[in-house]
Amino acid sequence: xxxxxxxxxxxxxxxxxxxxxxxxxxxxxxxxxxxxxxxxxxxxxxxxxxxxxxxxxxxxxxxxxxxxxxxxxxxxxxxxxxxxxxxxxxxxxxxxxxxxxxxxxxxxxxxxxxxxxxxxxxxxxxxxxxxxxxxxxxxxxxxxxxxxxxxxxxxxxxxxxxxxxxxxxxxxxxxxxxxxxxxxxxxxxxxxxxxxxxxxxxxxxxxxxxxxxxxxxxxxxxxxxxxxxxxxxxxxxxxxxxxxxxxxxxxxx
Numbered sequence: 001x002x003x004x005x006x007x008x009x010x011x012x013x014x015x016x017x018x019x020x021x022x023x024x025x026x027x028x029x030x031x032x033x034x035x036x037x038x039x040x041x042x043x044x045x046x047x048x049x050x051x052x053x054x055x056x057x058x059x060x061x062x063x064x065x066x067x068x069x070x071x072x073x074x075x076x077x078x079x080x081x082x083x084x085x086x087x088x089x090x091x092x093x094x095x096x097x098x099x100x101x102x103x104x105x106x107x108x109x110x111x112x113x114x115x116x117x118x119x120x121x122x123x124x125x126x127x128x129x130x131x132x133x134x135x136x137x138x139x140x141x142x143x144x145x146x147x148x149x150x151x152x153x154x155x156x157x158x159x160x161x162x163x164x165x166x167x168x169x170x171x172x173x174x175x176x177x178x179x180x181x182x183x184x185x186x187x188x189x190x191x192x193x194x195x196x197x198x199x200x201x202x203x204x205x206x207x208x209x210x211x212x213x214x215x216x217x218x219x220x221x222x223x224x225x226x227x228x229x230x231x232x233x234x235x236x237x238x239x240x241x242x243x244x245x246x247x248x249x250x251x252x253x
Contacts, residue, residue: 005199009191013059013075015093019119020244033194047162051078052174055085082121083131084152089231090140096132142234149175179220185246
């Protein structure tokens with residue numbers, strides 16, 4: 001049976017107010033958000049067969065570690081870094097560090113935080129050279145983002161765990177879930193920092209499998225024209241429309 005999927009947007013990073021920073025750490029407010037995530041996430045309902053996945057950017061790794069530190073103390077819970085879950089754009093804040101440098105930075109941070117585990121707790125096997133290149137499947141284009149969202153959905157659908165917690169990024173979540181409900185162009189996402197949602201699976205004929213939010217709208221909102229035209233190649237340009245001004249409703253409940 002395909003696993004239940006929990007998605008989590010990372011905590012606030014310095015990039016949310018200073019876009020020139022590369023792969024930033026979470027802010028002091030982000031720490032508070034992670035604390036709230038740890039307290040409010042329904043951990044007691046999680047099955048024994050569980051995998052935690054995170055995009056290999058610092059803010060997502062930190063959110064996973066701080067939000068689920070107690071869960072990660074269970075050696076039976078897998079913790080995997082997944083490059084396909086990285087953010088959509090090639091802005092400095094969305095470009096991760098090379099694997100060796102990233103591992104060194106995360107190791108130093110974990111040693112400082114004393115959460116009870118180190119970098120060896122994570123499965124780094126997918127963080128290969130070029131994962132942060134923003135080329136190939138990681139290109140900042142509509143075609144590439146849709147392709148890796150579909151590839152990640154297929155990977156999640158076939159995963160052997162009963163549940164997967166995926167800590168990823170606000171913009172990418174809309175492509176992964178194929179739902180644009182509550183999207184706000186000014187923020188580039190409809191997800192708040194550290195917001196989490198639970199999804200199950202539904203099949204859609206030749207289009208394969210898609211995620212369906214538990215408790216969400218009955219009808220998903222499709223991608224509005226012009227969304228992310230300022231950060232992705234291959235997006236239709238709407239004359240006179242600023243992509244940051246686009247807003248989407250919540251859909252039909």
